[in-house]
Amino acid sequence: xxxxxxxxxxxxxxxxxxxxxxxxxxxxxxxxxxxxxxxxxxxxxxxxxxxxxxxxxxxxxxxxxxxxxxxxxxxxxxxxxxxxxxxxxxxxxxxxxxxxxxxxxxxxxxxxxxxxxxxxxxxxxxxxxxxxxxxxxxxxxxxxxxxxxxxxxxxxxxxxxxxxxxxxxxxxxxxxxxxxxxxxxxxxxxxxxxxxxxxxxxxxxxxxxxxxxxxxx
Numbered sequence: 248x249x250x251x252x253x254x255x256x257x258x259x260x261x262x263x264x265x266x267x268x269x270x271x272x273x274x275x276x277x278x279x280x281x282x283x284x285x286x287x288x289x290x291x292x293x294x295x296x297x298x299x300x301x302x303x304x305x306x307x308x309x310x311x312x313x314x315x316x317x318x319x320x321x322x323x324x325x326x327x328x329x330x331x332x333x334x335x336x337x338x339x340x341x342x343x344x345x346x347x348x349x350x351x352x353x354x355x356x357x358x359x360x361x362x363x364x365x366x367x368x369x370x371x372x373x374x375x376x377x378x379x380x381x382x383x384x385x386x387x388x389x390x391x392x393x394x395x396x397x398x399x400x401x402x403x404x405x406x407x408x409x410x411x412x413x414x415x416x417x418x419x420x421x422x423x424x425x426x427x428x429x430x431x432x433x434x435x436x437x438x439x440x441x442x443x444x445x446x447x448x449x450x451x452x453x454x455x456x457x458x459x460x461x462x463x464x
Contacts, residue, residue, distance in 0.1 A: 267449060268292045268328040270316070270349065273300035275412065276333030276360060279442035284331070285309060287446060292324045316345030325352035329449050332359045339385040342393035350400045356452070357402030358445050359394065364430045366391040367458055368406045372430035394458070403454045405445055407461055411435035415443050416463045421453070427460050436463045 267284050271277040272293035281303050284291045290308045293301050298311035314321040316334065334345050349357055361368075364376035365387060380387060394404045405421075409432065416437055421444045444461035448454060 265289045265449065266292075266328045268294060268325050268330045268354070270294050270314075270322075270325075270330060270332040270345070271334040272311070273297060273302075274333050274335060276335065276410065276438045276441065278302060278333075279438040280331050280333050280445060281309070283439070283442040283446050284449075287450075292328065294322065294324060316341065316348050319348040319351060322348050322352045325349055325354045328354055329356045330354045330358065331445050331449060332357070334360070336386070339389045342386075342389045343396065346393040346396040350396060350402075356449070356455075357397050357400060358448050359397040359402055359404045360441065360445070361394045361404045361406045361458070362390055363406040363408045363427070363460060365406070366394050368424055368427060368460070371424050371427035375430040375432060378432070398456055398458070401456045403448050403452070403456070404458050405441065405448075405461055406458050407436055407441045409435045410441065411437050413437040413439065415439040418464045419444065420462050420464075421447065422460050422462060423454065424458050424460065428462070434463070436461060 267289050269277055269280045269291055272281050273295035281291055281293050285306055285308060292310045292312055294312045294314040295301055296315050298313050301311050312324050330349055336342060364372035364379050369376040397404050419440045440463060441461050
């Protein structure tokens with residue numbers, strides 16, 4: 248049975264008024280998460296190293312905070328909230344540091360963005376996943392350890408394919424690892440679609456302590 252969200256893009260959410268924290272809110276995925284959370288009526292604390300780069304319209308439900316995952320004390324706003332992370336990096340060690348800092352801050356839930364074809368999803372993704380070893384280098388182990396930290400804490404990790412800009416895809420769905428398709432480097436999924444999937448998980452948990460796969464169709 249398809250998720251109602253697949254048929255009614257732009258619907259009014261069933262759950263409103265949540266207190267959400269978006270990590271790395273000034274990045275392209277973080278901005279998509281922030282916009283979608285506000286659109287759904289939630290209160291958002293958006294964390295970025297430079298809050299001035301959180302380019303979304305002003306809202307009384309938006310609070311911007313300066314924070315850096317390598318400075319755990321700056322993540323105090325995470326405590327007690329549901330955290331959605333769009334954290335990405337080109338430097339090994341940052342993701343694991345971020346995962347540990349977020350867990351230590353004591354959030355209610357964590358919804359973390361990872362990469363399809365890494366860690367637990369590598370065997371499901373198939374032969375193409377082997378290319379990620381060269382592509383990511385020493386960042387691969389960092390991603391895997393960060394994911395494991397979040398999963399151990401009971402969080403949900405979304406393993407997305409290659410990300411692209413653009414609108415939310417009609418017909419998208421979220422599945423578990425057992426339904427994962429082969430990794431296809433020619434296929435992309437928009438950040439808006441991934442953000443919608445992560446927000447659905449925040450509102451209605453289905454994959455606590457598990458890896459979830461957002462698929463365009």
